[in-house]
Amino acid sequence: MTAPAAAPPRSYRVIARVPEAPDTATIVLEPVRSALPPFAPGQFAMVYAFGVGDIPLSVSGIDGDRLTHTVRNVGAISAALHGLEAGATVGVRGPFGTGWELPSAAGRDLLVVAGGIGLAPLRPLVRAALAAPPEYGRPNVLIGSRTPRDLLYVPETRAWGRSARVLVTVDRPDDRWNGEVGVVTTLLDRADFDPTTAAAFICGPEPMIRATAAELVHRGTDPDRIAVSLERTMHCAIGHCGHCQLGPLLLCRDGPVVTWTAARALLLVREL
Amino acid sequence: MTHRGSRVLHVGSLARVEGEGSLYLRVQGDDVAEARLAIYEPPRFFEAFLRGRSYTEPPDITSRICGICPVAYQLSACRAIEDACGAVVDGQLAALRRLIYCGEWIESHTLHVHLLHAPDFHGCDNVVELARSRRADVERGLRLKQAGNAIIELLGGRAIHPVNVRLGGFHRVPSRAELRPLEEQLRRAREDATQTVRWVAGFDFPDAGCDHDLLALAEPGTYAIESGTPTVMAAPHTAGLPATTRRALPTRTFGVREFGDHVVENQVPHSTALHARLDGRRHLTGPLARYAISGRLLSPVAVQAAQDAGLGDPRQGDVCRNPYRSIIVRAVEVLHAVDEALRLIEAYEPPPRPYVEVPPRAGTGHGATEAPRGLLHHRYTLDARGTVTEAVLVPPTAQNQDAIEEDLRRTVQEHLRAGEPTDAELTAICERAIRNHDPCISCSTHFLDLTVDRTCTGG
Amino acid sequence: MATDGSSPVVIGKDGLDALIATLTGRGRTVIGPTVRDGAIVLAEISGGGELPYGRGVELEAGTYRLRERQDGAAFAHSAGPQSWKTFLHPPRVREWSAERTPDGDLVVTEDDTVAPSYAFLGVRPCDLRAIAIQDRVLTGGRYTDPSYQGRRERAFLVAVECTEPGATCFCVSMGTGPATGPGYDLALTEVVDADGHRFLVRAGSEEGASVLAELPQRAADPATATAARERVAQAADRMGRSMPLVDLQTLMRETLTAERWDDVAARCLTCGNCTMVCPTCFCTSTEDVTDLTGDHAERWRHWESCFDLDFSHLPTGPVRESPRSRYRQWATHKLGTWFDQFGSSGCVGCGRCIVWCPVGIDITEEAHALDRERAARPPDGTGPS
């Protein structure tokens, strides 16, 4: 047995906090002492708020030893992390899970579909893809959001528009919104990609993933080339606690990113 | 500002008593026209809903009358039902009952002495404030209280509403080895209890007396706790003595089964609790009564501590009738209970069975035990299948209520004669006078033998 | 690791006493079967006298009763209310503690409690397999669990072959007993007959051999060896239950939408008992505690069960809300998806989940029913839902 022992969290300091939306903020972390091994896009960390607990958070940015996470305030732990200001410390474990396999998309049109906070784990993927344009076909980023105020990384996604087709839609427009209104799947008609050869990366609420992936398959996309990121409750993140099971998968280990081939049948069984 | 003339004092909610009560005082000139401990704790109708329950249930159900003295309720209920069914619990099972009861005495008395009553003597609002100046004394009290809880937890499963007491004994009895860790804790507690007597003996006590009949259980050869015969010591005025006298007076007894013939409850308009009187006279139960009636049977360390504390020699018949000094008597009783618990543990041999069978039969049974704040009597009538058809519970605070009001009247009267106390001063005086008796108001409101007709509510 | 092949020996009851003394003398805490609260439990024992000589058990779905045995055997009883995971993967473990320093830093200290050094006396072949399965879960993946690994590495296992299966046992159909598989330090087979009360012993490790060498013994005589073999063989024929002889992993995968899950859900109390008594169930939850000052925090983990509504909670609510889905999660994981996750079945056929289910739900009966339903209604892929 040569596997390393599960390790407790390491101390990281919040060096910046960017409010993104009314209930969402991005925090940038820097190791206080030693850094964790490097994270890949799509992987996640267990981030611990002192005395409150830890939750899985995908990396929404990777910059050397610095980790960026985007937190939505939906419970006690995320509320604690969401409320941290620069200078605070957190505990971090990781990296955990499968990442987005960007190299497998080489030579293909890219379709990135994000719903809500689902854009966070996709951001490092888009950054990586846009940093190496010749390797990929036409890049598309489709973003769905509840309201215009909930849109994440607006300046950055706007900037992506220079080198990618970026389409944004909201469920509930406000008076100032002049963009698209509707679910994110309706944007597929306006994306610029060849569905029969493209590689798709999807993250968002599960019904949105199901609808998007099903639509892509209908249009001829190979389910093996549709990567989806799934969510289940996680405690240990190392395959020991059993919480994140989805049928045969332990999502902390076999996920959170899985192919639609693996996910489809599992997501169709109610309460699996 | 003068306070002559007529005034009414109303303290909406009494603090540092268990349960919810208020105080109402009407003064005319130098006279107290009315002094009453008004209990507004809502009634909970235990006696009504005990009817129709199985005879095995009252120990658990009645313990919910009072979170402060659940063991007293459990054991009074057990004794009454065992009496009805003709079962006898003796030997080591009786000893274990006494042991868990000692735990409750230690815990409940210490709660009162340190957390509720002592702050009065130091001009503090609460124990936290007291701890600022008397940290060591408070910590000692908490340790002592913990020792009492440890006994209840070990024998009963938990400190409040223990689960292990049942008709005929216990669901499970401990091994000797399980009791052993308690010994060490109790030896420390014996030191703490001795210190506590010394500490409270040094408080400043007003002179006072009480001119009530005293009622307590008495048991040959032992300081009665979980069993005994009701025994009455006449009030000083019957012998032409002042209320402050320390002399013992003659006692008389009556059987537990005659309790209802002697102690009769009446409803009064100002209270959700009934008032009980003994043969038509005001009486007092609790530590002062027990000490007067059984003080000579306290363990030697407790007797010594009582003497050192200035209570005289109980073996010589010295009695304490100063309600303010009840805190000393409680502390002495804690020491006795700790010592008694140690004795019981040393002598313990696990009984062959955790309980004796108590088969149901038709009849009425009585049970009385000494709750920390006084005599608690239960009476149940069962049918042949063991269904409860009637339940009558007489808690100590109901019995003490007349005596408490008389104390209030006297105390206020004395202060009015002595000077011109402000309302705030009178309030403080009254609250102390009430706390002297550790009234358990939660207990005293369950026993209304009534159900409310909806149409009459509020009418 | 095995030194199987070294010749078996025979020890008597005195040898068993000596075994306990030797293991204790080597600094080990000996855990073995003993009678307590009307059951044969696993607890620390200090001498052979505490073993349940002459006590057997009557098992059925939802009932467990002790009974007297005339033969005075010590190990003629099947699985009790606990399993060895109580000691290797305890109900509650502190993983680490953390301090918030005055300058706002976070200092985490791993729990450095030295793992106890256990000797388990009386490990059934099914339970030996269960330990191997938990080994794979908690130490065989990308990360090892330090608490489990520490306890496991220090544990000395004395297996006892099964000669007295219960009515709820089905180790034969799971391929885990009644003869012992590998992984033991010592393996005993109890024989009581006209020739006396004795134990055939084999060493399975170097330490096992060295412990064995210290015991009063004689070389194994053919009669004892034969009697031991026969008893184990006979036990195989007396299994009270069996799993259907089909590929259970496939069966579970193909019956996710079966109606039988509704049937079992109508009976299931979702009380979680089956998971707690299961020797392989490993699920835990973490719990963060703080002291009153808020500057000291601890991370604990405790046993958890997929029957708990909170087990699958997401911010929006539990994923598996219906009892149907929770029982199905347990059974399909145990019998099916365990293969996908950890390369074997999660069930060893010990029957504890059947015995300790208050309403007597029988996983073998459920598997048979699923098999029948599948046969009656061939799978159509996803099925109705």
Next chain:
Amino acid sequence: MTPLQRGFLGALPPGHRDRLAAFARDVSIPAGTRIFEEGGSADRFWIIRSGGAALDVHVPGRRPAVVETLGEGDLLGWSWLFEPYRWHLGARARSTLLAAEFDAGRVRAACAQDPAFGLAVTHGVAAVIARRLAATRARLLDLYAPPGTDTGGTAG
């Protein structure tokens, strides 16, 4: 593929597609134009070649509330196919709109005349309605809403 081939028209069988296309005339609608109003007579419809349209509902006291946006290839308007031929929503050009415009009366007449063509057109429009219905339902789920906002929790 052109937007017309890919969108609504693309879903029609080629023969019927060509027949429908014959009714089309190209129009350009400036950005900001109100194309039709809720309750108005649904006498035309469009297939968008480029640009975008927003469907909205009139809410007294505020700007029209956009409930959906349409783009390239999308069918703009289906109320013309069903009685009482009145618009259910309003529509506005979000940007300059290049579209194929159809006279609803003529198309309806052609559908009535040729049941096979009518069935094909009705089928195509129904598919569009079905997709929009599914999308609307998905939005009703309010998938990105904060957890607990629809569960009436007791937290005070």
Next chain:
Amino acid sequence: MTAEPRRRPKLAVWKFASCDGCQLTLLDCEDELLGLAEQVEIAHFLEASSADAPGPYDLSLVEGSVTTPQDVERIQHIRAVSARLVTIGACATAGGVQALRNYADVAEFQAAVYARPDYIATLATSTPIGAHVPVDFELRGCPVDRRQLLEVITAHLAGRRPDIPAHSVCFECKQRGTVCVTVAHGTPCLGPVTHAGCGAICPTYGRGCYGCFGPSNSTNFPSFIPLLRRDGMDTLDVVRVLRTFNTAAPAFDAASRKEEER
């Protein structure tokens, strides 16, 4: 992080119809009481203190059930002055044993003649606090468990969700290593349908659980009640055991009514 002394949160303890046992649990935290008083300002706690600081309060612990018209008004006030309101114990979370009055028959009411019922103002029912005002957290038990009460308070101070599992007593029983009294002895036990929290003390003392923490969050009475019958309970016994300290808890109430209809 900052040297600025943090304001101590204000704690209030309130009492409605009850035995005082749950608030006593706070005073039973002998090891923690003085430490707690350093971390929080015990602003209102009548049983323990004459001092009475005005609201608003950061955390209110409420014991007892609503049984009088005045209670109905008082709890509204308490809710209004409390940032977080936590109910403690079976009375506050389920109406308590005094909710047995809810089952009393009107005829019986009228038959039982009482000297002066007009002295007493009381409601016909005993109801939990949550029936009157929104409650942030309900801590179960008759009485509440001391460790759980501390957990609720420390979790509040730390801003975390209290770790108070809502599963069955069986979870705790097995974790404690207690032999199941139903399976091994045939003793009726409410453990499988009862909310954990007590530490499974009754089975540990060889007794069946009697449900003093109320129903767990996942019960199956149609399957469970036949088990009680198998182990010797009749309809009356079943009704009685469900109608004790959490009688008005919806799951127990429904099961007991259903049983009564048999």
